[in-house]
Amino acid sequence: xxxxxxxxxxxxxxxxxxxxxxxxxxxxxxxxxxxxxxxxxxxxxxxxxxxxxxxxxxxxxxxxxxxxxxxxxxxxxxxxxxxxxxxxxxxxxxxxxxxxxxxxxxxxxxxxxxxxxxxxxxxxxxxxxxxxxxxxxxxxxxxxxxxxxxxxxxxxxxxxxxxxxxxxxxxxxxxxxxxxxxxxxxxxxxxxxxxxxxxxxxxxxxxxxxxxxxxxxxxxxxxxxxxxxxxxxxxxxxxxxxxxxxxxxxxxxxxxxxxxxxxxxxxxxxxxxxxxxxxxxxxxxxxxxxxxxxxxxxxxxxxxxxxxxxxxxxxxxxxxx
Amino acid sequence: xxxxxxxxxxxxxxxxxxxxxxxxxxxxxxxxxxxxxxxxxxxxxxxxxxxxxxxxxxxxxxxxxxxxxxxxxxxxxxxxxxxxxxxxxxxxxxxxxxxxxxxxxxxxxxxxxxxxxxxxxxxxxxxxxxxxxxxxxxxxxxxxxxxxxxxxxxxxxxxxxxxxxxxxxxxxxxxxxxxxxxxxxxxxxxxxxxxxxxxxxxxxxxxxxxxxxxxxxxxxxxxxxxxxxxxxxxxxxxxxxxxxxxxxxxxxxxxxxxxxxxxxxxxxxxxxxxxxxxxxxxxxxxxxxxxxxxxxxxxxxxxxxxxxxxxxxxxxxxxxxxxxxxxxxxxxxxxxxxxxxxxxxxxxxxxxxxxxxxxxxxxxxxxxxxxxxxxxxxxxxxxxxxxxxxxxxxxxxxxxxxxxxxxxxxxxxxxxxxxxxxxxxxxxxxxxxxxxxxxxxxxxxxxxxx
Numbered sequence: 001x002x003x004x005x006x007x008x009x010x011x012x013x014x015x016x017x018x019x020x021x022x023x024x025x026x027x028x029x030x031x032x033x034x035x036x037x038x039x040x041x042x043x044x045x046x047x048x049x050x051x052x053x054x055x056x057x058x059x060x061x062x063x064x065x066x067x068x069x070x071x072x073x074x075x076x077x078x079x080x081x082x083x084x085x086x087x088x089x090x091x092x093x094x095x096x097x098x099x100x101x102x103x104x105x106x107x108x109x110x111x112x113x114x115x116x117x118x119x120x121x122x123x124x125x126x127x128x129x130x131x132x133x134x135x136x137x138x139x140x141x142x143x144x145x146x147x148x149x150x151x152x153x154x155x156x157x158x159x160x161x162x163x164x165x166x167x168x169x170x171x172x173x174x175x176x177x178x179x180x181x182x183x184x185x186x187x188x189x190x191x192x193x194x195x196x197x198x199x200x201x202x203x204x205x206x207x208x209x210x211x212x213x214x215x216x217x218x219x220x221x222x223x224x225x226x227x228x229x230x231x232x233x234x235x236x237x238x239x240x241x242x243x244x245x246x247x248x249x250x251x252x253x254x255x256x257x258x259x260x261x262x263x264x265x266x267x268x269x270x271x272x273x274x275x276x277x278x279x280x281x282x283x284x285x286x287x288x289x290x291x292x293x294x295x296x297x298x299x300x301x302x303x304x305x306x307x308x309x310x311x312x313x314x315x316x317x318x319x320x321x
Numbered sequence: 322x323x324x325x326x327x328x329x330x331x332x333x334x335x336x337x338x339x340x341x342x343x344x345x346x347x348x349x350x351x352x353x354x355x356x357x358x359x360x361x362x363x364x365x366x367x368x369x370x371x372x373x374x375x376x377x378x379x380x381x382x383x384x385x386x387x388x389x390x391x392x393x394x395x396x397x398x399x400x401x402x403x404x405x406x407x408x409x410x411x412x413x414x415x416x417x418x419x420x421x422x423x424x425x426x427x428x429x430x431x432x433x434x435x436x437x438x439x440x441x442x443x444x445x446x447x448x449x450x451x452x453x454x455x456x457x458x459x460x461x462x463x464x465x466x467x468x469x470x471x472x473x474x475x476x477x478x479x480x481x482x483x484x485x486x487x488x489x490x491x492x493x494x495x496x497x498x499x500x501x502x503x504x505x506x507x508x509x510x511x512x513x514x515x516x517x518x519x520x521x522x523x524x525x526x527x528x529x530x531x532x533x534x535x536x537x538x539x540x541x542x543x544x545x546x547x548x549x550x551x552x553x554x555x556x557x558x559x560x561x562x563x564x565x566x567x568x569x570x571x572x573x574x575x576x577x578x579x580x581x582x583x584x585x586x587x588x589x590x591x592x593x594x595x596x597x598x599x600x601x602x603x604x605x606x607x608x609x610x611x612x613x614x615x616x617x618x619x620x621x622x623x624x625x626x627x628x629x630x631x632x633x634x635x636x637x638x639x640x641x642x643x644x645x646x647x648x649x650x651x652x653x654x655x656x657x658x659x660x661x662x663x664x665x666x667x668x669x670x671x672x673x674x675x676x677x678x679x680x681x682x683x684x685x686x687x688x689x690x691x692x693x694x695x696x697x698x699x700x701x702x703x704x705x706x707x708x709x710x711x712x713x714x715x716x717x718x719x720x721x722x723x724x725x726x727x728x729x730x731x732x733x734x735x736x737x738x739x740x741x742x743x744x745x746x747x748x749x750x751x752x753x754x755x756x757x758x759x760x761x762x763x764x765x766x767x768x769x770x771x
Contacts, residue, residue, distance in 0.1 A: 053599070056599055056653065056656075059656070059657055063659075071409060071410050071411075071412055072407070072409050072435075072498065074498070074662070075497055075498065075516040075517075075547055076516060076547045076549060076566050076606070076662070077659075077662045079544060079545060079546070079547050079566060080566060080603045080662065082545075083545055083602055084599055084600075084602070084603065087599060088599060
């Protein structure tokens with residue numbers, strides 16, 4: 001399920017660290033002896049574990065995104081994948097990896113630059129629309145991992161990974177933790193789309209205390225400063241990632257991969273909520289979503305531009321600016 | 322448990338496998354079910370068809386032809402539909418078939434796809450009336466002037482004809498995909514379960530059903546668990562069980578409340594903290610649940626194990642059987658290729674002493690609960706010539722000591738999965754669905770149950 005060019009980073013034997021061998025096999029279990037707390041600590045420090053976990057996260061997100069929409073996808077499978085994503089996210093939050101990743105990605109964001117993943121995930125035909133494009137953090141990192149895993153590994157990013165996880169940012173955890181709020185991870189692909197901002201904030205509030213600040217997009221300036229302070233860290237971490245200026249030549253394999261997929265898939269909101277503006281609807285409770293959802297967020301005529309608006313909107317929420 | 326099992330000739334379900342192993346999607350068998358006497362065996366496939374096999378009566382003259390299953394009837398049960406509201410196709414794949422207990426000469430079965438359940442009547446016609454006064458042999462109206470005397474029409478034997486007709490259609494009651502149907506022991510009601518709800522039907526009433534379980538959260542964002550299977554107790558018409566994707570079983574009593582969201586008993590095995598991984602929840606998801614014939618035990622199947630539960634003990638299973646533990650280190654790959662979401666079924670034998678379930682590479686496993694012995698067998702053309710005895714198979718770890726005929730874990734074919742199996746209610750006859758082929762194995766040495 002990886003996009004073209006991915007190098008498998010671990011063999012099946014090494015999977016035991018993530019896959020959990022029956023307690024008496026696998027490197028992580030061996031190092032943890034019998035204490036699960038020690039196991040957690042051991043896992044946190046293992047860079048291969050982080051890589052594997054990230055790869056699992058990417059895989060899960062791709063699975064959630066690429067639902068074949070001719071027939072309603074299997075709800076049980078979607079629920080299990082979403083639970084896995086949630087579990088990884090929670091663990092990454094505890095590690096501190098999550099906030100580092102989102103911070104770094106937000107810091108690396110720049111109007112004129114565009115990460116490759118964005119190009120891939122949001123197939124653009126309109127060059128003008130590409131300027132001002134903001135990347136989507138979780139999918140960016142996911143696809144980045146997929147495309148540039150070789151660079152990541154070869155450039156000694158193993159150490160970088162370790163740096164990532166051991167770096168507890170000096171910045172306050174509070175605002176970082178609230179990155180967890182918002183669509184990602186809490187809005188699996190069977191949900192109704194909530195275009196209403198209040199509803200989104202309400203959802204956030206369920207999960208984290210600081211959500212309301214994030215979602216309400218307050219303290220914009222303070223957030224920007226905070227992000228800029230961390231930008232150096234982000235650049236260090238993501239320095240090996242390719243950052244492209246204007247459009248790279250389209251990758252035929254990628255085009256083939258996404259050729260028969262409705263472009264509105266690339267819309268983050270669509271992906272997470274299973275809703276599409278096109279006639280083909282997503283699964284689960286669409287009857288209800290039909291009544292509550294209107295084409296309010298999609299104001300522009302071209303679907304690409306509307307996708308961008310959605311992305312900007314989501315980025316604002318996640319980045320908190 | 323006898324290990325010597327004769328193989329009856331492979332009954333090719335539909336079409337045939339060319340050399341390059343191309344399989345027509347529509348021919349993939351999706352459910353297998355014996356009726357209550359074991360005389361009939363029904364299979365459903367992805368193309369919405371149902372094929373019923375009937376066991377030939379044992380012939381004393383030819384001992385080898387005793388008890389073979391031959392095609393009795395084939396019919397199209399469900400057609401593909403299109404949900405215009407959601408712009409989605411509704412698959413015609415038959416998810417489950419359940420026979421009703423026979424009450425007259427005709428047989429009745431329920432078949433269901435994702436959305437609609439149908440009740441089919443299967444009846445035989447082996448006589449036809451002859452000697453009408455007003456019609457001639459071809460059915461043309463006679464010229465009355467040629468009729469000189471009256472005759473009473475008589476029934477004459479004819480070639481056996483099996484007629485199948487839909488008697489009821491139970492539609493529009495499920496928003497989500499139906500995964501189970503189960504006929505109640507009262508023979509009047511049955512239930513249908515989808516991912517989030519269970520409905521109770523009366524067999525005679527098609528425009529109404531009662532919702533007895535609803536686990537849909539008010540906010541779909543909070544959805545973390547779905548219903549995976551459900552079944553009525555074989556003797557107590559008020560009890561039923563349903564399983565979830567989190568590995569729990571809930572026994573519910575319909576006498577307690579109209580809506581059985583609150584369970585009477587919750588069966589759950591505490592998680593082993595040492596074995597915890599990102600895949601723990603996925604592999605704990607129960608894919609099938611079956612009451613024993615006695616009604617005393619429950620058999621469940623999750624991805625790597627089969628478990629027997631005592632209805633009186635909720636804290637942990639009575640017995641746990643490892644079906645293919647060698648896959649435990651391969652969970653990440655199996656997650657990647659989606660095999661980890663395969664739903665294997667399980668089955669009891671008639672005396673509840675042996676349980677059976679399928680695996681990959683066209684292997685299926687049987688576990689004897691009394692002797693604790695188990696066996697792995699393969700359902701394939703190559704390994705089962707007619708009348709041949711099935712040879713036990715063994716899967717060895719990659720790189721481990723290999724005996725002749727052993728197969729290594731890395732050589733397993735994960736596209737050949739045996740998801741659907743059934744056991745004759747009284748005898749040692751099993752039906753195994755391997756993709757688009759149906760295998761029926763009989764244990765000639767030990768035909769009675771013990």
